[in-house]
Amino acid sequence: MSAELDDPVYRTGVVDLLGALAYGELTAFERLAEDAALAPTLLDKAELGAMASAEFGHFTRLQERLSALGVDAYAAMEPFRATFDNFHAHTAPADWPEGLVKAHVGDGLAADFYREIAAYLDTGTRTLILETLADTGHSAFVVARVRRIISEQPAVGGRLALWGRRLVGEALSQAQVVVAERDGLSLLLAGGVDRPGMDLAAIGRMFARLTENHSGRMAALGLSA
Amino acid sequence: MSAELDDPVYRTGVVDLLGALAYGELTAFERLAEDAALAPTLLDKAELGAMASAEFGHFTRLQERLSALGVDAYAAMEPFRATFDNFHAHTAPADWPEGLVKAHVGDGLAADFYREIAAYLDTGTRTLILETLADTGHSAFVVARVRRIISEQPAVGGRLALWGRRLVGEALSQAQVVVAERDGLSLLLAGGVDRPGMDLAAIGRMFARLTENHSGRMAALGLSA
Numbered sequence: 001m002s003a004e005l006d007d008p009v010y011r012t013g014v015v016d017l018l019g020a021l022a023y024g025e026l027t028a029f030e031r032l033a034e035d036a037a038l039a040p041t042l043l044d045k046a047e048l049g050a051m052a053s054a055e056f057g058h059f060t061r062l063q064e065r066l067s068a069l070g071v072d073a074y075a076a077m078e079p080f081r082a083t084f085d086n087f088h089a090h091t092a093p094a095d096w097p098e099g100l101v102k103a104h105v106g107d108g109l110a111a112d113f114y115r116e117i118a119a120y121l122d123t124g125t126r127t128l129i130l131e132t133l134a135d136t137g138h139s140a141f142v143v144a145r146v147r148r149i150i151s152e153q154p155a156v157g158g159r160l161a162l163w164g165r166r167l168v169g170e171a172l173s174q175a176q177v178v179v180a181e182r183d184g185l186s187l188l189l190a191g192g193v194d195r196p197g198m199d200l201a202a203i204g205r206m207f208a209r210l211t212e213n214h215s216g217r218m219a220a221l222g223l224s225a
Numbered sequence: 226m227s228a229e230l231d232d233p234v235y236r237t238g239v240v241d242l243l244g245a246l247a248y249g250e251l252t253a254f255e256r257l258a259e260d261a262a263l264a265p266t267l268l269d270k271a272e273l274g275a276m277a278s279a280e281f282g283h284f285t286r287l288q289e290r291l292s293a294l295g296v297d298a299y300a301a302m303e304p305f306r307a308t309f310d311n312f313h314a315h316t317a318p319a320d321w322p323e324g325l326v327k328a329h330v331g332d333g334l335a336a337d338f339y340r341e342i343a344a345y346l347d348t349g350t351r352t353l354i355l356e357t358l359a360d361t362g363h364s365a366f367v368v369a370r371v372r373r374i375i376s377e378q379p380a381v382g383g384r385l386a387l388w389g390r391r392l393v394g395e396a397l398s399q400a401q402v403v404v405a406e407r408d409g410l411s412l413l414l415a416g417g418v419d420r421p422g423m424d425l426a427a428i429g430r431m432f433a434r435l436t437e438n439h440s441g442r443m444a445a446l447g448l449s450a
Binding site: 045 | 248251254255258259262266268270275284285288299302303306
């Protein structure tokens, strides 16, 4: 374990972050498995299932890390349940294409956000987070499927573009609630005397990068952001 | 690949069997993930999620094996969709305890059945099937949970005992439909000139063993079979 984790403020922030990430992976697993039920073909079902299983594997690693820190993973996840559950309740896909876009856009945005934060963490935690977020190679499947759906039914493209915007809006508003409620996370982002952090300008630049990457993902899907 | 697989009749039977097993694992994954949504605690949710992910891992291995045999896994699964979907449609758990019992009893019965058949197969296929069915260590969780539920709400025990009987009845009737419809499977069971098979007496003994094991599992859960 890194020496940074001896600092109780830093440690609390890291436990919060891992708890949020773990619960996020667990709900992502659940939602992807649910979306697999909407899949039009067995191949689609299996692809979504593979994504769901990969998320569950990530959850297991995060749970193990929390245990190694002497923390009950379930207690660490609990503060983030309401936020993630609200996000998913407000963004339940109405059909298969919406599920695909959510899987891709939601995953991408969450991964970008955690990667940004990982840059400010100790090596051990950073490595774990980056490995957890490593692209599992399923994006290509989603991109190809969404592009085909839009080429076959152009009208669906407009609806999915709106859907993408709603997903981002909802994600950002839930992220704000989390940071506002959890001092540990805010302090983690703010840094400390011997630890770099983000000032307001840096946070602004981070959001600019997140938004830019999101637009890139929407464009790859053939959708306007 | 074993020499047995050069025999087209044997090969057709094996492809059928692997297709049925693969689709069974894929639907088991889906149902367990769905049941995880009913879980009363995060710990329960994670346990069911782990079972679901393990099933998906099995599905992936079977899919790879079918590809190695030069067969499209999705085409091999297709003939078994209706049967498994019917089974699940007729045995949708009404609540969390029913989901737990179904996970345990259904998994156990399926595993016993495939293990019985594996004894008549070439070494490569047999090893794959036995490894696919290896207990992933989650049974202990289900047994403990069901026993606690019954000790807290004894009335639930009677309902779950009936539920267990319905699960077996439905499973056996669907299994009969499959064997009746798929000549490849019947021929696999019947054996060939240079390959041992099951005569009617052996099939009878197999069903006796399946029923006995089922009763044992119900007893372990604290339920009368």
